[in-house]
Amino acid sequence: MTGTAPAARPLLEVRGLRVVFDGFTAVDGLDLTVAEGELRFLIGPNGAGKTTLIDVVTGLTRPAAGQVLFDGTELVGRREHRIVRLGVGRTFQTSVVFERLSVVENVDLAAAFRLGLPRLLRVRRGVSGTVAEALERTGLTALADRPAGELSHGQRQWLEIAMLLAQRPRLLLLDEPVAGMSRDERERTGELLLEIARDHTVVVVEHDMAFLRSYARTVTVLHEGRVLTEGDVAQVQADPRVREVYLGRRGAGDEPAVPAGGEVG
Numbered sequence: 001m002t003g004t005a006p007a008a009r010p011l012l013e014v015r016g017l018r019v020v021f022d023g024f025t026a027v028d029g030l031d032l033t034v035a036e037g038e039l040r041f042l043i044g045p046n047g048a049g050k051t052t053l054i055d056v057v058t059g060l061t062r063p064a065a066g067q068v069l070f071d072g073t074e075l076v077g078r079r080e081h082r083i084v085r086l087g088v089g090r091t092f093q094t095s096v097v098f099e100r101l102s103v104v105e106n107v108d109l110a111a112a113f114r115l116g117l118p119r120l121l122r123v124r125r126g127v128s129g130t131v132a133e134a135l136e137r138t139g140l141t142a143l144a145d146r147p148a149g150e151l152s153h154g155q156r157q158w159l160e161i162a163m164l165l166a167q168r169p170r171l172l173l174l175d176e177p178v179a180g181m182s183r184d185e186r187e188r189t190g191e192l193l194l195e196i197a198r199d200h201t202v203v204v205v206e207h208d209m210a211f212l213r214s215y216a217r218t219v220t221v222l223h224e225g226r227v228l229t230e231g232d233v234a235q236v237q238a239d240p241r242v243r244e245v246y247l248g249r250r251g252a253g254d255e256p257a258v259p260a261g262g263e264v265g
């Protein structure tokens with residue numbers, strides 16, 4: 001794409017979203033647009049509504065008001081598996097792999113879920129190209145026959161990403177993919193995100209500022225269920241409102257979520 005090309009069209013459009021849990025408004029008039037092909041990071045203090053937003057997009061939580069359009073199709077009111085089949089995939093903060101199944105069996109199951117039962121019954125056994133490609137991209141080919149329960153924490157996170165890729169999503173929503181990872185694992189995950197973002201739209205919830213500085217392009221900051229601001233890492237870190245909402249808070253990483261010295265250049 002050249003510099004003069006028009007902006008990519010929106011793949012995800014969230015408009016006027018409101019989510020209420022037992023009288024508590026967790027998301028309060030949230031608007032968010034993610035263009036096709038973007039790698040977007042979502043940050044915000046604990047309770048800002050990041051996971052709730054993902055839950056609504058993926059059909060787990062029903063909003064009190066608002067629209068969620070995926071390539072122009074309304075997602076609100078659709079069931080979770082339908083949304084997966086439309087091309088929206090997510091990871092959770094907690095792992096969802098089957099520990100006793102092998103790595104390849106987990107990825108195969110995820111791929112089969114996307115097909116739905118009638119098509120699944122017609123598919124012959126064996127590792128499909130989609131499954132093999134998902135293993136390859138996440139660097140898990142050599143571990144394909146290992147029980148998932150034997151994987152390291154980082155490998156497990158990559159397995160979840162492989163399971164997502166096997167569902168052939170257009171939009172991937174990743175909830176804190178590097179939480180608990182070693183430095184090496186974070187770096188590999190960052191490279192993996194950039195690689196995946198070459199042919200997918202990716203939204204990443206992540207607190208870790210060092211990780212953001214290395215891999216984020218556009219960052220959206222949520223606070224109290226709304227978008228506080230949006231921009232590149234330097235713009236967001238320099239924004240006094242962002243400093244204020246993070247004041248005294250620490251991110252999931254080993255440094256303040258928004259460091260006071262504007263060292264981003």
Ligand SMILES: Nc1ncnc2c1ncn2[C@@H]1O[C@H](COP(=O)(O)OP(=O)(O)OP(=O)(O)O)[C@@H](O)[C@H]1O
Pocket residue numbers: 021022024026044045046047048049050051052053
């Ligand atoms: N099922 C629920 N029932 C009641 N309140 C909920 C529920 N889910 C989330 N909340 C509340 O909604 C608000 C937003 O929560 P959410 O988990 O979306 O925040 P978050 O930005 O993802 O935070 P964190 O960084 O801590 O994961 C919080 O105050 C939370 O306590």
